[in-house]
Amino acid sequence: xGYLVRMLARRVCRMKDDLDLGVSLSELGSHHIDSHLDFSRxxxxxxxxxxxxxxxxxxxxxxxxxxxxxxxxxxxxxxKDSGExxxxxxxxxxxxxxxxxxxxxxxxxxSGWPRLGVRVGFAADMAARNAERTKAAAKEKSxxxxxxxxxxxxxxxDYYDDxxxxxxxxxALACNQLSDSEINLLELSTEVRVPPTHYVVLxxxxxxxxxxxxxxxxxxxxxxxVVDTRIEGGVIFHLTDSEVPLGKVSAEVSxxxxxxxxxxxxxxxxxxxxxxxxxxxxxWQAGSSKGSRxxxxxxxxxxRLSREELDRIEDHANSIIEANIPVEKLVMHRAEAxxxxxxxxxxxxxxxxxxxxxxxxxxxxxxxxxxTHHDSTGQIGELRIIRSSQVQDGVERLQIVAGDTAREHAxxxxxxxxxSSDVLGVSPEDLPNAVTxxxxxxxxxxxxxxxxxxxxxxxxxxGGGQDSVEKDGVRYVVMEVEAEMKALMSMLGELxxxxxxxxxAVLGTREGGGRIIVASTKGSTAEERHNAVEILNSxxxxxxxxxxxxxxxxxxxxxxxxxxxxxxDSAREIIGL
Numbered sequence: 001x002g003y004l005v006r007m008l009a010r011r012v013c014r015m016k017d018d019l020d021l022g023v024s025l026s027e028l029g030s031h032h033i034d035s036h037l038d039f040s041r042x043x044x045x046x047x048x049x050x051x052x053x054x055x056x057x058x059x060x061x062x063x064x065x066x067x068x069x070x071x072x073x074x075x076x077x078x079x080k081d082s083g084e085x086x087x088x089x090x091x092x093x094x095x096x097x098x099x100x101x102x103x104x105x106x107x108x109x110x111s112g113w114p115r116l117g118v119r120v121g122f123a124a125d126m127a128a129r130n131a132e133r134t135k136a137a138a139k140e141k142s143x144x145x146x147x148x149x150x151x152x153x154x155x156x157x158d159y160y161d162d163x164x165x166x167x168x169x170x171x172a173l174a175c176n177q178l179s180d181s182e183i184n185l186l187e188l189s190t191e192v193r194v195p196p197t198h199y200v201v202l203x204x205x206x207x208x209x210x211x212x213x214x215x216x217x218x219x220x221x222x223x224x225x226v227v228d229t230r231i232e233g234g235v236i237f238h239l240t241d242s243e244v245p246l247g248k249v250s251a252e253v254s255x256x257x258x259x260x261x262x263x264x265x266x267x268x269x270x271x272x273x274x275x276x277x278x279x280x281x282x283x284w285q286a287g288s289s290k291g292s293r294x295x296x297x298x299x300x301x302x303x304r305l306s307r308e309e310l311d312r313i314e315d316h317a318n319s320i321i322e323a324n325i326p327v328e329k330l331v332m333h334r335a336e337a338x339x340x341x342x343x344x345x346x347x348x349x350x351x352x353x354x355x356x357x358x359x360x361x362x363x364x365x366x367x368x369x370x371x372t373h374h375d376s377t378g379q380i381g382e383l384r385i386i387r388s389s390q391v392q393d394g395v396e397r398l399q400i401v402a403g404d405t406a407r408e409h410a411x412x413x414x415x416x417x418x419x420s421s422d423v424l425g426v427s428p429e430d431l432p433n434a435v436t437x438x439x440x441x442x443x444x445x446x447x448x449x450x451x452x453x454x455x456x457x458x459x460x461x462x463g464g465g466q467d468s469v470e471k472d473g474v475r476y477v478v479m480e481v482e483a484e485m486k487a488l489m490s491m492l493g494e495l496x497x498x499x500x501x502x503x504x505a506v507l508g509t510r511e512g513g514g515r516i517i518v519a520s521t522k523g524s525t526a527e528e529r530h531n532a533v534e535i536l537n538s539x540x541x542x543x544x545x546x547x548x549x550x551x552x553x554x555x556x557x558x559x560x561x562x563x564x565x566x567x568x569d570s571a572r573e574i575i576g577l
Contacts, residue, residue, distance in 0.1 A: 007100060009056040014106060025057040026050040043281040052282070055302050063098065064107065070097045071107045075116075083115050087122065091129065098393075101126065146185050147199065149233030156204035157236070159217075159253075160329075160357070163262060163372045166219070166253040170202040175244045186239070189215055191291055192227050196239035200224075206253050209236050212348060213288040214265055214371040219253040226251075257292045258372065263403030264295035265371045266327060266361075267317070267383045271400055272347070273365030274316040275299055279309070285347035286395050290371065295400045298391055305388045305396050313398075314385045320364055324378030328360040341366050382406050449487075469577050474526045477505040478571050480564055484511050485555070492519045492553075502526040506535065506571040510561035514543035517555045518571075527552050530575070538574055542567035 013025055021028075029050055033039055039046060074089050085105070093099040099107070101118045108116045152173060158165075177198050188195070189210075200221060209231035210216035216229030224240040231237070268288050276283040279301060287298035330337075334356050337345060345358060345368045359373055360366045374380060383402035386409065391397045401409045417428050426434045467479040477495055481488065488507050495505045502524035508516045518536045520526040532554040540546050540556045542563035547556015 006056060009053065010060050010100070010103060013057055013060045014103065024054070026053040029053045045280065048280045048282065052302050064103075067093075067097060067099050067103065067107050068111060070099065071104055072111055074104075075108055075111075075113060078113065080112055081115060082113060083117060084119050085116055087119075087125065090118070090122065091126065094126070146182055147230065147232045147235070147237050149235040149237075152201050152235045153203070154234035155202060155231075155236040158204050159206045159208050159372060163258070163374075165206060166255045166258060168204070168206045168251055170204050170249055170251060172200055172202055172221070172244050172246045172249045174201040175199070175240075175246060177243070178239075186228070186230075188228060189291065191215055191218075191293065194225065194227050194241050196227050196241060198224075198240045198243055200226075200238040200240055200244045201235060202238065202249070202251070205229075205236050205238070206251070207236065207238055208258075208261075208372050212369060212371045213268075214261060214290040215292070217253050217261075218257055219251065221251045222249050260292040260403060260405060261290060262372050262374050263380050263383075263405070264290040264292070264400065265369075266373045266377065267380055267400050267402035268295050268297045269359060269361055269365045269367060269369070269373070270317045270320050270377060270380075271313060271383070271385065271398060272297055272299070272367075273361065274313050274320065275301075275398075277364075278312055278316055285367075286391075288348065293401075293405060294386070295402070296397055297400065298395050298397045300394055301396050302394060304390060305398075310385045310388055310398070314383065317383055317385075320361070321377045321380050321382060324376050325362040325364065326376050327373050328358075329373065330358040330360060331355060332358060337368065384409060471577070472525075473502065474524075474529065475501060475503040476575055476577055477503060477507075478568050478575070478577065479506075480508050480510075480568060482511070483509055485509075485515055485517075488515065488517050492517055495519075496521045496526075499524055504530050504575065506539075506568060506575075508564040508568050510564050512557060512561075514545060514558040514561040514564055514567075515555070516540060516543065516547070516557075516564070516567060517553075518549075519553045520551075522552050535571060535574055539567040539570040542570060 009025060012028065016023065016025070016028065030046075033046060033049070042049075070093060074093055075085070078085065078089075085108070090101045090104060093104045094101065101122060105116050105118055158168065175198055178196060183195055186196070202221075207217040207219065207226060207229040208214065209229040211231060217226070218228065219226045221238060221240060221244050224242045224244045226238050226240055228239040229236060230239065268290060272283070272285055282300065282302070284300040285297060286300050289296050332340075332355070334351065334354055337356055337358055341358065345366050347367060348369060351368055351370070356368050357370050358366060359369045361377060381403050383400055384406045386399045386401060388399070389397045417431065420435075421428045421431050424431065424434045424438070467477060469476045469478075481491065483491070488509060491507060492505055496503050496519050499521055502521045504518075504520045504526045506516070506518050508514070516536060516539065518532040520530055520532060531551050533549050533551065536547050536549065536554040536556050540558060542560070543558030544560040544563065545556055545558020547554060549555055
């Protein structure tokens with residue numbers, strides 16, 4: 001839906017530009033709302049809609065500026081009098097640059113291809129292409145995995161009866177060894193510290209299997225460690241680090257880890273609800289992940305979230321925790337859930353079963369969810385939103401720590417703050433100013449060092465000797481320096497900028513695996529006699545690398561820094577020194 005709204009907004013922007021209307025998109029939207037819409041039926045606020053329109057219009061013009069270069073590049077081999085664009089070019093501009101065909105053609109018309117148009121039927125072909133890709137992706141995602149689930153009856157999922165219960169008795173129906181190739185296919189999370197050797201099937205279990213973004217439980221079956229838990233076809237497979245005998249077994253889910261997973265899973269629901277309450281009903285969950293160390297939730301939002309906004313969401317979420325609201329775990333038929341709660345409860349994805357579990361936290365948040373959760377929000381204790389990052393345009397990822405992990409995070413942050421303050425000899429309150437001061441001093445010193453390095457090069461080369469040789473009216477500078485690439489470029493500027501002193505310079509450094517730059521003074525006899533790229537390609541073999549550039553400037557790198565002396569000797573030989 002968001003994609004279609006964006007395409008519609010951009011089409012309106014293009015149309016109002018064609019008509020030379022002197023109004024903004026939000027002004028048009030405001031007029032339409034006031035004149036033609038019964039806005040009382042909308043979930044989004046009037047201000048929210050107008051803000052989104054303002055943002056989309058700004059993005060439209062930014063994309064136009066960036067798109068002009070992309071369109072020119074894509075059409076560079078197309079004659080200016082062409083009437084149609086090859087389909088593949090339009091597909092690529094749409095998929096890689098976000099330029100729909102009409103917009104790409106509009107940019108092309110303004111960029112020197114006035115006759116270009118979209119062929120009849122292209123829109124239908126593009127829709128079919130996208131549908132086919134979506135279908136293929138869904139088919140790939142739905143493939144059954146590696147376990148022989150058809151050989152066993154469905155496992156009784158006793159963890160739903162009491163998520164706080166961790167000890168149980170069961171019957172081991174099967175225990176089979178995993179091959180190395182099967183282990184590689186498992187894509188184990190970083191929380192699995194020991195690779196599994198076997199899978200075990202029980203008739204019943206308290207181990208929650210990985211699903212719905214929540215990692216699988218860990219624990220013990222007899223003397224064997226359960227390092228992960230998976231489910232396929234209703235059968236739960238316990239991945240263990242050793243063989244488990246068949247028959248009656250005693251098992252124990254890691255209580256501490258289960259509690260932390262419930263902290264994080266319940267916290268994700270709370271943060272999602274708080275985000276909607278504060279930012280608006282357009283907030284939609286686009287994905288989530290819950291582990292024992294942290295959780296994350298991906299939210300659709302039209303703008304980047306500031307630290308102030310994250311703090312507001314965090315405070316609101318913690319108020320829900322402090323209110324100790326009961327967490328209801330409802331089991332109901334999907335049709336009943338649809339009628340009672342609407343499709344908004346499927347933000348984590350639509351379930352395939354006819355009977356579903358619904359998690360309801362008062363009036364704060366209601367979602368269809370099969371994970372493990374606390375019985376009340378107060379059991380979490382507290383949560384922190386560590387940071388946010390942009391997953392893609394319009395999707396913000398919030399990283400969350402909750403419960404004991406939140407407290408550990410706070411202690412770790414305090415420890416780092418105190419250690420950093422001790423290193424700089426200031427109080428924690430003065431640390432930001434001290435860091436800023438030291439950083440500015442470092443930048444100033446770095447610039448000074450680069451300037452001095454360039455001056456050293458100039459003095460070394462002006463004085464003659466091995467580093468600088470004058471031959472047939474050209475100064476040749478071939479030398480090794482201890483500097484990074486940026487400093488090398490500065491040195492080259494000093495050496496080759498004076499047209500009255502034609503120079504060919506070959507500089508090498510062992511930094512970064514070995515770097516070489518070859519440059520000559522533009523428009524001089526040095527440029528006429530030598531091709532920088534050819535010299536670079538001939539000598540870069542000594543550092544097991546390569547590079548490229550132009551006749552007057554070429555640079556490259558390699559993986560053998562000790563080959564720099566041989567490369568420079570080879571350069572002297574090529575030049576004839």
